[in-house]
Amino acid sequence: MPLKKTSLMTLDYYRKSPKGKSVMGHLFDKLNVMYPGQWKSSFATPEEMRMWEETWAEAFERKQLSVESIKRGLNKCEDEFQKYPPSMPAFLQCCKGEVIPMAQRGFPLMLEQKLTTEQRKEGLKKLRVAKDSITIKTDDTGDGYE
Numbered sequence: 001m002p003l004k005k006t007s008l009m010t011l012d013y014y015r016k017s018p019k020g021k022s023v024m025g026h027l028f029d030k031l032n033v034m035y036p037g038q039w040k041s042s043f044a045t046p047e048e049m050r051m052w053e054e055t056w057a058e059a060f061e062r063k064q065l066s067v068e069s070i071k072r073g074l075n076k077c078e079d080e081f082q083k084y085p086p087s088m089p090a091f092l093q094c095c096k097g098e099v100i101p102m103a104q105r106g107f108p109l110m111l112e113q114k115l116t117t118e119q120r121k122e123g124l125k126k127l128r129v130a131k132d133s134i135t136i137k138t139d140d141t142g143d144g145y146e
Contacts, residue, residue: 023060023067024053030074035085042085056088069095 021029028049032039043049060070073095077086080094 023070024057027056027070027074028053031077031085034074034077039085056091059088059092063092063095065092065095 028039043052065073073091076094077091080086081090086094
């Protein structure tokens with residue numbers, strides 16, 4: 001069944017393709033080529049890849065991103081994210097035409113060792129606070145899923 005181009009983009013729009021790869025499949029391949037050895041290796045299991053696709057497709061649907069805006073995002077990534085792949089929020093900003101300044105991206109600077117000892121300590125403190133704020137809900141089995 002061919003995709004209908006409508007003003008409202010749905011999850012099916014991003015996940016299904018009448019022939020060949022879906023929008024998400026093309027995006028995964030492009031990011032994998034742009035960041036060799038980094039992108040695909042971030043997904044250790046097929047479940048992690050499925051979760052990436054689901055999470056990003058849902059965000060694209062919420063933001064009503066067109067294929068053109070996704071292409072714009074990829075083009076901006078070439079300039080703005082030369083060493084590391086973008087996070088989902090950063091990619092969404094690139095799609096909108098806005099770019100997150102390097103100083104606000106955070107952790108890649110720590111990895112490149114361009115921070116002072118004090119800046120590193122402050123960054124680690126923020127990371128610990130963020131980690132401590134994460135709550136995992138469990139069901140009766142205690143496996144981490146509801």
